[in-house]
Amino acid sequence: xxxxxxxxxxxxxxxxxxxxxxxxxxxxxxxxxxxxxxxxxxxxxxxxxxxxxxxxxxxxxxxxxxxxxxxxxxxxxxxxxxxxxxxxxxxxxxxxxxxxxxxxxxxxxxxxxxxxxxxxxxxxxxxxxxxxxxxxxxxxxxxxxxxxxxxxxxxxxxxxxxxxxxxxxxxxxxxxxxxxxxxxxxxxxxxxxxxxxxxxxxxxxxxxxxxxxxxxxxxxxxxxxxxxxxxxxxxxxxxxxxxxxxxxxxxxxxxxxxxxxxxxxxxxxxxxxxxxxxxxxxxxxxxxxxxxxxxxxxxxxxxxxxxxxxxxxxxxxxxxxxxxxxxxxxxxxxxxxxxxxxxxxxxxxxxxxxxxxxxxxxxxxxxxxxxxxxxxxxxxxxxxxxxxxxxxxxxxxxxxxxxxxxxxxxxxxxxxxxxxxxxxxxxxxxxxxxxxxxxxxxxxxxxxxxxxxxxxxxxxxxxxxxxxxxxxxxxxxxxxxxxxxxxxxxxxxxxxxxxxxxxxxxxxxxxxxxxxxxxxxxxxxxxxxxxxxxxxxxxxxxxxxxxxxxxxx
Amino acid sequence: xxxxxxxxxxxxxxxxxxxxxxxxxxxxxxxxxxxxxxxxxxxxxxxxxxxxxxxxxxxxxxxxxxxxxxxxxxxxxxxxxxxxxxxxxxxxxxxxxxxxxxxxxxxxxxxxxxxxxxxxxxxxxx
Amino acid sequence: xxxxxxxxxxxxxxxxxxxxxxxxxxxxxxxxxxxxxxxxxxxxxxxxxxxxxxxxxxxxxxxxxxxxxxxxxxxxxxxxxxxxxxxxxxxxxxxxxxxxxxxxxxx
Numbered sequence: 001x002x003x004x005x006x007x008x009x010x011x012x013x014x015x016x017x018x019x020x021x022x023x024x025x026x027x028x029x030x031x032x033x034x035x036x037x038x039x040x041x042x043x044x045x046x047x048x049x050x051x052x053x054x055x056x057x058x059x060x061x062x063x064x065x066x067x068x069x070x071x072x073x074x075x076x077x078x079x080x081x082x083x084x085x086x087x088x089x090x091x092x093x094x095x096x097x098x099x100x101x102x103x104x105x106x107x108x109x110x111x112x113x114x115x116x117x118x119x120x121x122x123x124x125x126x127x128x129x130x131x132x133x134x135x136x137x138x139x140x141x142x143x144x145x146x147x148x149x150x151x152x153x154x155x156x157x158x159x160x161x162x163x164x165x166x167x168x169x170x171x172x173x174x175x176x177x178x179x180x181x182x183x184x185x186x187x188x189x190x191x192x193x194x195x196x197x198x199x200x201x202x203x204x205x206x207x208x209x210x211x212x213x214x215x216x217x218x219x220x221x222x223x224x225x226x227x228x229x230x231x232x233x234x235x236x237x238x239x240x241x242x243x244x245x246x247x248x249x250x251x252x253x254x255x256x257x258x259x260x261x262x263x264x265x266x267x268x269x270x271x272x273x274x275x276x277x278x279x280x281x282x283x284x285x286x287x288x289x290x291x292x293x294x295x296x297x298x299x300x301x302x303x304x305x306x307x308x309x310x311x312x313x314x315x316x317x318x319x320x321x322x323x324x325x326x327x328x329x330x331x332x333x334x335x336x337x338x339x340x341x342x343x344x345x346x347x348x349x350x351x352x353x354x355x356x357x358x359x360x361x362x363x364x365x366x367x368x369x370x371x372x373x374x375x376x377x378x379x380x381x382x383x384x385x386x387x388x389x390x391x392x393x394x395x396x397x398x399x400x401x402x403x404x405x406x407x408x409x410x411x412x413x414x415x416x417x418x419x420x421x422x423x424x425x426x427x428x429x430x431x432x433x434x435x436x437x438x439x440x441x442x443x444x445x446x447x448x449x450x451x452x453x454x455x456x457x458x459x460x461x462x463x464x465x466x467x468x469x470x471x472x473x474x475x476x477x478x479x480x481x482x483x484x485x486x487x488x489x490x491x492x493x494x495x496x497x498x499x500x501x502x503x504x505x506x507x508x509x510x511x512x513x514x515x516x517x518x519x520x521x522x523x524x525x526x527x528x529x530x531x532x533x534x535x536x537x538x539x540x541x542x543x544x545x546x547x548x549x550x551x552x553x
Numbered sequence: 554x555x556x557x558x559x560x561x562x563x564x565x566x567x568x569x570x571x572x573x574x575x576x577x578x579x580x581x582x583x584x585x586x587x588x589x590x591x592x593x594x595x596x597x598x599x600x601x602x603x604x605x606x607x608x609x610x611x612x613x614x615x616x617x618x619x620x621x622x623x624x625x626x627x628x629x630x631x632x633x634x635x636x637x638x639x640x641x642x643x644x645x646x647x648x649x650x651x652x653x654x655x656x657x658x659x660x661x662x663x664x665x666x667x668x669x670x671x672x673x674x675x676x677x678x679x
Numbered sequence: 680x681x682x683x684x685x686x687x688x689x690x691x692x693x694x695x696x697x698x699x700x701x702x703x704x705x706x707x708x709x710x711x712x713x714x715x716x717x718x719x720x721x722x723x724x725x726x727x728x729x730x731x732x733x734x735x736x737x738x739x740x741x742x743x744x745x746x747x748x749x750x751x752x753x754x755x756x757x758x759x760x761x762x763x764x765x766x767x768x769x770x771x772x773x774x775x776x777x778x779x780x781x782x783x784x785x786x
Contacts, residue, residue: 004642007633014630015627064643
């Protein structure tokens with residue numbers, strides 16, 4: 001029975017979803033649905049502990065149907081997918097606990113689609129076949145189109161249809177790339193493809209890479225392809241936003257790592273990816289600095305942190321890829337925490353505009369966990385963001401311009417979150433002074449925030465827990481380099497750099513508060529981008545990248 | 554859509570559509586066709602009835618069709634687990650592909666009919 | 680010159696042009712459907728071997744067309760059906776809320 005664990009991991013959310021939907025058709029009690037969902041989200045932790053024992057003996061492979069290697073659909077678990085499945089189960093479990101209080105009406109349908117999305121996420125990280133990734137990705141993304149419409153009605157429908165159109169184009173580009181790969185090599189298995197790609201001539205390799213870049217760029221929200229993300233993640237309900245921003249956007253990056261390590265033999269691929277990542281990081285922060293809606297600000301920060309991850313992976317050295325993968329894990333934790341904090345603020349005050357919040361000290365748990373999340377995302381020392389950000393920044397020291405852009409991005413990050421801290425928590429608007437009746441959020445909403453904040457601190461103090469066991473072996477199987485990185489807790493030079501960044505961030509905040517007219521004009525300008533123009537820009541970017549690659553090869 | 558010509562032609566065609574659909578489902582594993590294709594043809598036959606004769610009377614069957622869909626997926630996964638229990642891998646070939654075809658056909662049929670009935674419900678409510 | 684691969688690419692480009700330049704949402708969904716069908720045509724005709732038989736094992740048949748793309752394309756047609764159905768449902772809801780089918784005029 002133990003060797004069937006990968007498929008049991010995949011089937012458990014599906015069976016739980018079916019049982020929940022039958023019960024919601026037959027009877028009206030909600031507690032049985034919650035208990036079944038709870039059990040089915042706890043069981044993966046047991047399976048993962050079994051899998052961790054087996055993983056020390058090498059890569060786990062499981063073929064469906066018992067067929068042999070070139071014809072089979074296989075499920076493959078190596079250290080990279082194990083790390084991502086672990087963080088998926090943690091984040092979805094806590095977001096489910098949060099949602100028991102937050103989504104009261106039509107909860108049967110909500111749990112059904114949530115469990116289907118969880119099954120799709122497990123399937124993406126488990127599959128060893130490039131077409132299987134497409135199937136599970138469609139499963140995830142269809143259930144996320146539906147889950148987004150559970151938020152407030154009018155805006156979420158518009159966001160969902162925009163996401164649907166752009167996401168379908170991404171999937172079709174991905175499929176076309178897979179079709180070209182199959183027409184050239186005749187293989188669909190990721191391991192065997194990675195040995196055979198260098199046999200394709202370089203013109204076709206450029207077309208295949210451009211198509212995959214388009215697909216991955218749309219899914220992972222790199223800057224010319226990012227226009228769906230802000231609306232979709234801000235109008236969704238809060239636990240759904242946390243899972244979407246934490247995990248679903250990262251599946252694009254995961255597919256990118258798998259495809260990128262397929263061994264394309266093109267020149268100067270690293271520089272193009274790093275430039276795209278740096279533009280993404282910077283553009284995301286600029287977008288965040290000019291908004292006043294709390295969930296849109298956090299959604300723009302998702303774009304900029306994805307830029308960090310793409311820069312780290314594009315550097316293609318041991319420190320870069322280790323930093324990138326560790327930042328995926330960290331970002332899932334603190335972005336989930338930020339969305340849950342924003343959700344509890346919106347639950348209490350009822351508005352999303354931060355100039356009308358003025359909570360003050362009436363919500364202490366939210367305040368403390370929010371401050372921990374902000375310090376983690378800015379990269380201050382004892383928290384987990386600092387480890388991954390320092391790794392990424394040390395891997396681009398050969399390219400000083402990109403290093404400077406990353407430093408400016410960190411300054412902007414600090415400024416933007418301090419803005420939320422100032423307006424939402426500290427400054428009390430004048431008309432609300434007599435209505436200070438805000439209470440703390442209910443306990444089942446506080447518990448996930450507290451646990452995620454403790455995880456932030458734990459992964460910052462003991463980075464070796466994830467790094468040595470999971471991420472460095474994954475890196476050494478992708479990149480041939482030396483894999484002895486020694487991470488100590490406090491390095492004086494890095495601590496100095498972080499506190500300089502925090503200082504400049506607060507100065508930038510002062511500048512922003514005094515100049516809000518120009519900022520409003522900039523926001524009007526950006527909101528004029530319609531769907532047609534953004535799609536046209538995506539195609540133009542892909543054509544330019546392919547022309548540049550063609551000229552360099 | 555209730556002119557006399559349309560009603561008469563539909564009444565003649567519908568049994569042949571059902572027969573053809575069942576033929577494609579059952580011969581799916583050795584000739585072109587299979588579960589999904591046959592299920593769509595069956596659903597098209599039923600939707601032809603709804604278009605010609607009106608679909609208000611069938612609105613009360615939507616929960617029953619939903620239960621068919623859910624039980625279909627459960628049965629599908631059960632056949633997969635049957636592969637694990639009998640000693641081989643998940644979904645190994647135990648001579649049960651024709652059962653899978655029939656399950657998928659019923660599921661696709663139920664899904665498409667529910668889709669049409671729900672969209673019709675939105676139209677009738679106007 | 681006119682074989683399945685080229686026509687598949689041409690359909691892909693026509694569908695892409697349709698998605699970019701249409702304002703009416705239903706036309707955008709139709710263009711997505713054309714995109715999908717172009718890819719199906721490309722995939723299936725990439726497995727064609729000249730002068731061979733359909734991939735069904737009968738006695739006396741040696742060389743058959745590649746059956747793998749056909750199975751993959753069945754999956755893809757089902758998934759595209761689901762996405763089209765979902766898109767049309769959301770468009771019906773949007774029309775009920777806003778009264779128009781143009782994404783720019785919905786406020």
